Amino acid sequence: EIVLTQSPGTLSLSPGERATLSCRASQSVSSNYIAWYQQKPGQAPRLLIYGASNRAPGIPDRFSGSGSGTDFTLTISRLEPEDFAVYYCQQYGTSPSITFGQGTRLEIK
Amino acid sequence: EVQLVESGGSLVKPGGSLRLSCAASGFTFSSYSMNWVRQAPGKGLEWVSSVSTVTTYKYYAASVRGRFTISRDNTQNSLYLQMTSLSAEDTAVYYCARDRYGGYELDYWGQGTLVTVSS
Numbered sequence: 001e002i003v004l005t006q007s008p009g010t011l012s013l014s015p016g017e018r019a020t021l022s023c024r025a026s027q028s029v030s031s032n033y034i035a036w037y038q039q040k041p042g043q044a045p046r047l048l049i050y051g052a053s054n055r056a057p058g059i060p061d062r063f064s065g066s067g068s069g070t071d072f073t074l075t076i077s078r079l080e081p082e083d084f085a086v087y088y089c090q091q092y093g094t095s096p097s098i099t100f101g102q103g104t105r106l107e108i109k
Numbered sequence: 110e111v112q113l114v115e116s117g118g119s120l121v122k123p124g125g126s127l128r129l130s131c132a133a134s135g136f137t138f139s140s141y142s143m144n145w146v147r148q149a150p151g152k153g154l155e156w157v158s159s160v161s162t163v164t165t166y167k168y169y170a171a172s173v174r175g176r177f178t179i180s181r182d183n184t185q186n187s188l189y190l191q192m193t194s195l196s197a198e199d200t201a202v203y204y205c206a207r208d209r210y211g212g213y214e215l216d217y218w219g220q221g222t223l224v225t226v227s228s
Contacts (some may be wrong), residue, residue: 035214092213
């Protein structure tokens with residue numbers, strides 16, 4: 001089973017700053033199988049990035065994804081107030097089919 | 110507009126059973142694999158189960174295998190999760206989520222239904 005470890009657990013930044021969130025896999029993962037989600041309190045998760053670097057429809061271009069092998073990154077170029085939320089990475093595998101990282105909380109400094 | 114609406118969550122006693130439903134609209138339901146994902150209070154996301162378009166393939170997380178059964182009715186555009194032998198560890202919001210077509214992620218999610226297992 002591939003384990004995804006996200007860091008940091010909590011990231012405190014100010015609006016306008018750049019956010020860099022990390023997701024490390026316990027073994028190499030195809031980039032096709034990595035996605036990122038945003039979840040705000042009381043809401044369902046929203047798909048941001050798929051295939052490690054492709055923005056989902058309607059996602060602003062300040063969100064970008066990158067990485068390969070075991071290291072993947074979600075970058076938010078200039079934080080907007082609505083970006084403060086919890087972010088999860090996800091990988092698709094065989095057993096279990098889908099696993100999530102434990103999440104990174106992005107909070108206002 | 111794609112919509113997924115879960116129902117069936119409630120308070121149930123340990124050892125009890127519950128059936129969750131997810132009503133889908135706004136897309137060709139029969140063309141998409143579907144999933145259940147849960148989130149315990151204050152915790153992260155945990156994938157629970159998935160089913161392929163015509164139920165040929167069903168997959169389960171180890172934590173629920175043998176206790177939960179996923180099913181779908183393409184004539185009713187509905188997804189189901191039959192849960193048995195429930196324990197406190199199953200307490201969570203249960204989300205219905207759609208596979209992105211041809212992809213490996215979940216592109217639409219319902220708002221969730223809360224299952225509480227407590228005596």
